Amino acid sequence: xxxxxxxxxxxxxxxxxxxxxxxxxxxxxxxxxxxxxxxxxxxxxxxxxxxxxxxxxxxxxxxxxxxxxxxxxxxxxxxxxxxxxxxxxxxxxxxxxxxxxxxxxxxxxxxxxxxxxxxxxxxxxxxxxxxxxxxxxxxxxxxxxxxxxxxxxxxxxxxxxxxxxxxxxxxxxxxxxxxxxxxxxxxxxxxxxxxxxxxxxxxxxxxxxxxxxxxxxxxxxxxxxxxxxxxxxxxxxxxxxxxxxx
Numbered sequence: 184x185x186x187x188x189x190x191x192x193x194x195x196x197x198x199x200x201x202x203x204x205x206x207x208x209x210x211x212x213x214x215x216x217x218x219x220x221x222x223x224x225x226x227x228x229x230x231x232x233x234x235x236x237x238x239x240x241x242x243x244x245x246x247x248x249x250x251x252x253x254x255x256x257x258x259x260x261x262x263x264x265x266x267x268x269x270x271x272x273x274x275x276x277x278x279x280x281x282x283x284x285x286x287x288x289x290x291x292x293x294x295x296x297x298x299x300x301x302x303x304x305x306x307x308x309x310x311x312x313x314x315x316x317x318x319x320x321x322x323x324x325x326x327x328x329x330x331x332x333x334x335x336x337x338x339x340x341x342x343x344x345x346x347x348x349x350x351x352x353x354x355x356x357x358x359x360x361x362x363x364x365x366x367x368x369x370x371x372x373x374x375x376x377x378x379x380x381x382x383x384x385x386x387x388x389x390x391x392x393x394x395x396x397x398x399x400x401x402x403x404x405x406x407x408x409x410x411x412x413x414x415x416x417x418x419x420x421x422x423x424x425x426x427x428x429x
Contacts, residue, residue, distance in 0.1 A: 184411050187211035190263045192256070194246060194303070195273030197221045199374055201228040202399035203270060203406050208232035208239070210407065212268070215259040217244045219273070238263060246273055246299040247291070256306035266310045268318045268410055271300045275343075276376075278336040292339035296322075297346045304354055308363060316362030318410050319354065323347040325423040328369035344369075348419045355417030364416040366409045371423020373397045392425035 189212045196204045196216040201224065204214045214232045216239065218225035229239035240262045244255040260266050275292045300321045311317025326333055327344035347367055355365040372387045375396060388395050405422050409415065421427060 184407060185211050186410070189213070189267040190215065190259065190265050191268035191270060192217065192259050192266060192303075192307070193270045193272060194244070194255075194299070195219075195271075196228045197224045199370075199399045199402050200270075200272045201231070203272070203403045204228045204239075205231045205235070206400070206403035206407065207268075208235040208237045211237065213238040213263050215240045215242065215263055215266075217242050217246070217255050217273070219243070219245065247294040249298075249302050252299050252302040253306045256303060256310070260310055265314060266307055266317070267314065268320070269303055269307045270320045270406060271303055272322050273299065274322065274340075276337075276340055279339075280336055281338055284338065289339040289342075292343040293346075296340070296343035297350060300347060300350060301354075304358075304365070308358060308361070311363045312361040316364075319358070319363060319365040320406055320409050321347050321351050321365070321367040323351070323367045323369040323419050325369045325371035325421050325427055328419050328421050329427040331427075351419055352417045359416055364409070364412070366416060367419040368402060368405045368409075369419050369421045369423070370402055371397070371421065371426040373402055373422065374399055390426065390429060391423070392429050395424070397422060397424055 191207050191212045192215045193204050194217040208214050216225050225241050232239035242255045242258050245251040275295045279288050304319050324344040332341045351367040372391050375384050401422050
């Protein structure tokens with residue numbers, strides 16, 4: 184797939200997002216990266232994109248703020264000339280027992296995981312429409328996609344990721360006539376959180392039918408697939424090694 188002449192914006196280009204950005208660059212896309220606090224990681228990702236011969240631009244943005252979300256889209260278009268692909272990967276993943284949760288904890292997940300996706304899409308759509316179409320890719324979670332709030336302590340995360348599925352479906356209907364296709368990815372055991380013990384790592388692998396963690400490249404493949412397809416919209420695609428069936 185040749186993405187030369189296309190511009191992608193990725194929010195949260197750290198860890199998995201960094202690999203996604205690098206893969207888009209290797210396929211010819213110019214890549215804009217939005218980051219919150221991870222400036223060094225974002226700069227390293229941008230350098231990998233540039234090493235592939237593509238342009239890259241960095242923008243710090245507070246995705247809990249509507250104006251900041253709108254501004255980052257406008258800044259990308261101003262810097263790189265257009266916007267063809269929006270990949271909203273940034274997420275709040277802070278476990279908190281229900282009895283200790285505050286309204287601010289709940290709102291934090293909703294603001295970044297869900298609300299920012301809507302605002303970014305709303306800001307990006309006119310630019311994509313003027314170019315004849317585009318792709319919006321949001322991120323849910325394999326648990327939400329499977330309807331399984333399996334782990335206590337992640338109430339706000341689960342609710343936000345479940346709502347991302349509904350947002351994906353509704354946006355796909357709203358934007359289909361403009362040839363803007365909207366889909367979501369629901370990762371499973373892709374990359375272990377920092378601090379995961381060897382025993383915990385193995386338990387997850389054993390609970391996954393394929394028998395291993397997926398690795399960042401599997402998410403990049405899913406993103407590229409949604410960009411390439413011209414007749415898929417409103418879908419939430421699990422990338423979980425079959426974890427949901429075991």
